[in-house]
Amino acid sequence: MPDQPIAPVPLAPQYKGQQAYRRPGEIQWLALTEDAYRLLYKTDEYDDGAKDRVRSHRSAVNELLSGALQYSNLGFFAGSGTSLGEAKGPSMWQLWAAAMCTDDSGAALTDAAAKVCERVRYEERKDPNIEHFLSQCDAYLAFSQDVEVQAFIVEVKAKILTLCSSFLQEGASDISAYRHLLQKLARRRVRDPRLKVFTTNYDMCFETAASNLGIMVVDGFSYTRRRRFDGRHFTYDVVRRDADKHEFVEGIFHLHKLHGSVSWERQDNDIFEAQAPHPERACLIYPAKGKYQQAFIQPHLELLSRFLDFLRQPNTCLIVSGFGFNDDHLSEPIFSAIQSNPSLKLILTDHCCIQHMHNEGSHGSSIYWRKFAELAAKGFDIHFIGGSFANIVDMIPALRAVSPAEQLANAIKRIGAA
Structure with missing residues (x-):
């Protein structure tokens, strides 16, 4: 049985969600918020000069988007x-976990999912993608009449349809x-x-x-x-x-x-x-x-x-x-x-x-x-x-x-x- 999947670990997680702008021809990021300013420029100070710089950066982005x-x-x-x-x-990882794994953590594949992955030779576990898995199943079925794989694809599609519809229907979004x-x-x-x-x-x-x-x-x-x-x-x-x-x-x-x-x-x-x-x-x-x-x-x-x-x-x-x-x-x-x-x-x-x-x-x-x-x-x-x-x-x-x-x-x- 192939190795069980692990959730992808992002590099430099402190930069996730930070608002910044990078112009063509430049390598420096321009901070658009106070938090981004402190992180990108590695400083604890945020005086009036820093505020003016951030406002100037945001103005540049506003002008860019206005021109667009x-x-x-x-x-x-x-x-x-x-x-x-x-x-x-749902994220692509959540779709994978719900359709292929024993729980939402994605720690282990179900027996049926593991069997199909082995059969269609889908071996990606570090950063699995549900669409890439399904496409590999389609490629496999183009040459093999496999009732089990076909039935499993229908089950996966049903879960995708539910997850991509229910979050709007429940009114929580x-x-x-x-x-x-x-x-x-x-x-x-x-x-x-x-x-x-x-x-x-x-x-x-x-x-x-x-x-x-x-x-x-x-x-x-x-x-x-x-x-x-x-x-x-x-x-x-x-x-x-x-x-x-x-x-x-x-x-x-x-x-x-x-x-x-x-x-x-x-x-x-x-x-x-x-x-x-x-x-x-x-x-x-x-x-x-x-x-x-x-x-x-x-x-x-x-x-x-x-x-x-x-x-x-x-x-x-x-x-x-x-x-x-x-x-x-x-x-x-x-x-x-x-x-x-x-x-x-x-x-x-x-x-x-x-x-x-x-x-x-x-x-x-x-x-x-x-x-x-x-x-x-x-x-x-x-x-x-x-x-x-x-x-x-x-x-x-x-x-x-x-x-x-x-x-x-x-x-x-x-x-x-x-």
Whole structure:
């Protein structure tokens, strides 16, 4: 039997959650809070000069994010880290422990899990990943008709569906950060392309937040009674029509759930929205680490294609939050895009950002953090911000829609100043 899993131990845990900013071309972190100032600069003093420095650093981040909102193509990429914290969503480690282990600590695999791991040759125990395990099971089943492995996959999917749904249904979660994010980002100029939200999360946090705000979501599904996925719906928009004119409705955004959803069910060749999908038909996508075989199956083909197309567009900014860059099929396109698209701005945020940057591929940190750091040191437009998802949302300035009268007044002022 393979060695039992152990929980990953982070390096330099004191830096976890610290709010700091690192500019392109620089190696020094700029503290954004008093705690970060004391830790990063190794001092107990926090006088007026220190307060001014922190305020200056926060102002720089505010200016960075304010400028990002002005990009015509704006995207927000949400990894599993956005569902942690106040939202109380399950982490990848918790999904692994609940589906594979005898208790929540993840100290030991169940007999059934150990048997399947041995059969499909999944040997990762130091930093196991439930999606990578399932993808290995799929690869195994492609060549072996194993009823036991197939039945175990259905059991694991059932537990994932429950864990990724129940935390919202129980009402214990706080998704205010999601609401504030959508309130701030979705109020862009309607003549610009719609805000694009990409997420690897299975949960319904974005949909729930949008529903609470009364914001319409374009998610690739039809607006019929039985909603069916069709990528053409991403090309549609919503307008407000009067007798003699029409205008785009404010606040609408596009949601691309790159790894599927707890509300998606596969029926033959179609994907439908379902209140409680059957685990055997649940549309949860888990591409193998370092492989791309599932990238050519709908709806992943459509969603991934739109993500890749977004990265190639001119005047584009992508804000990444809570994504560990452990999925090669998503990390590599981002890494390639920042080198080939000269107008792409990349803002990477995470509550363990400082740790990731200095772990250099060890202790569960992806090697892509080091790769991005090396590009940033060469002057590529890559910014790093440490802090939780809620911290980052708080730093994003609120856009205020300018009325036609205000636009006219501003134009007159510019003409007068000329």
